[in-house]
Amino acid sequence: MSTATPPVRHQMPPAARKARRRSAVLGVVTWIAGIAFCMPALWMLLTSFHSEADAATNPPSLAASLTLDGYRQFFNGGGGAEPWPPLINSLLASTLSTVLVLVLALPAAYALSIRRVPKWTDVMFFFLSTKMLPVVAGLLPIYLFAKNAGMLDNVWLLVILYTSMNLPIAVWMMQSFLADVPVSIIEAAQVDGARLPTVLARVVAPVVGPGIAATALICFIFSWNELLFARVLTGVVAQTAPVYLTGFVTSQGLFLAQLCAASVIVSLPVLAAGYAAQDKLVQGLSLGAVK
Known part of the structure; x- marks a missing residue:
């Protein structure tokens, strides 16, 4: 058994x-x-x-x-002004500046990573050095320039400022992305007769698409949240959403519930953009991390 x-x-x-x-x-x-x-x-x-x-x-x-x-x-203008013009101004300034940053940063990153210019490391350090100056230190010269040029309270001034502020960050990010692009596919396109704009638009951009999406999202967030320049250089016509939020702090006190409701609404475009591009953002920020 x-x-x-x-x-x-x-x-x-x-x-x-x-x-x-x-x-x-x-x-x-x-x-x-x-x-x-x-x-x-x-x-x-x-x-x-x-x-x-x-x-x-x-x-x-x-x-x-x-x-x-x-x-x-x-939505009824409880903050003392209609909320739609500031939201439209923020959307316009953030979107246009982001597009301009990408258009300028892609060729610059291409020259610094694939077709490297002489002393390209010095150029990269120059881009980085532009972010070392405190923003408030350049506020007075920019204000005087805008006043003399008649561009105060103008949304196009914000587009120019946001483009110049985000361009160094975009070049640094995209340079690391483009450094991983195989040179062989670029040379193959050039052998077929493709010029530089075609190479950038049809060869390089699709390969580093996640990196471009990550760069665009970060630049859009920085532009949307910017307050100091918008607070000083705009008034009523070009007022942005962050400046509009400061209107809930009045001499009568702080309208906390209205401020929180307005903050939620103002945060929705950034949250929507981040949610729509979350997969591209993760791919872009991790691009080149694993060899």
């Missing part, structure tokens, strides 16, 4: 158990850090659905009744 052999239980090695516990602890810490990082945005979203009386309580109440009054007042 045979007896069944009990199954052999393989015990996990101590090193594997230790690595598994470490991974679990790291996962918990990551979740806690992620939630803590998102808490201000979540709190702003919750406050936007409160009344002004509930939003001003200290400490704030999580069980306060929810209302859409903040959003109604935003």
Whole structure:
């Protein structure tokens, strides 16, 4: 009479158990850090659905009744002015400046990575050095220039400024992306008679498409969120969305619920752009990371 052999239980090695516990602890810490990082945005979203009386309580109440009054007042011009012109100005300045940055940065990055100009490292350092000057240090000269040129309160001035501000960052990012483009495919296109514009548009751009998308998204976010130049150089006609948000801080006090509702609306274009390009953003930021 045979007896069944009990199954052999393989015990996990101590090193594997230790690595598994470490991974679990790291996962918990990551979740806690992620939630803590998102808490201000979540709190702003919750406050936007409160009344002004509930939003001003200290400490704030999580069980306060929810209302859409903040959003109604935003769309009805509760901040003292219509919200649509600032939103359109921000969209126009951010989009046009981003397009100009890409048009200028792609040939520059091509010259610095594939067809490298002499002393290209010095050129890259020059681009980087332009970001070392504090923005406020150049505010007065730019203001005087805009005043003498009659360009104050003009959205086209913001387009020029945002283009010049984001161009060094775009060149640095795209130079690293283009450095990974195989030279053989460019040479093959040139053998077939393709000129430089054709090479850039039909050969280089499709290969580094994720990198271009990542660069465009970052430049768009920087332009959309810029406040200092827009606050000083614009008035009513070219007012942007961040400047419009400052109108909720008045001598009568801080309209917190309306401000949070307006902030949510102003953040939606950036969130939508980031969501639409999230796969390209991840590919672009990791392009060339693994050889």
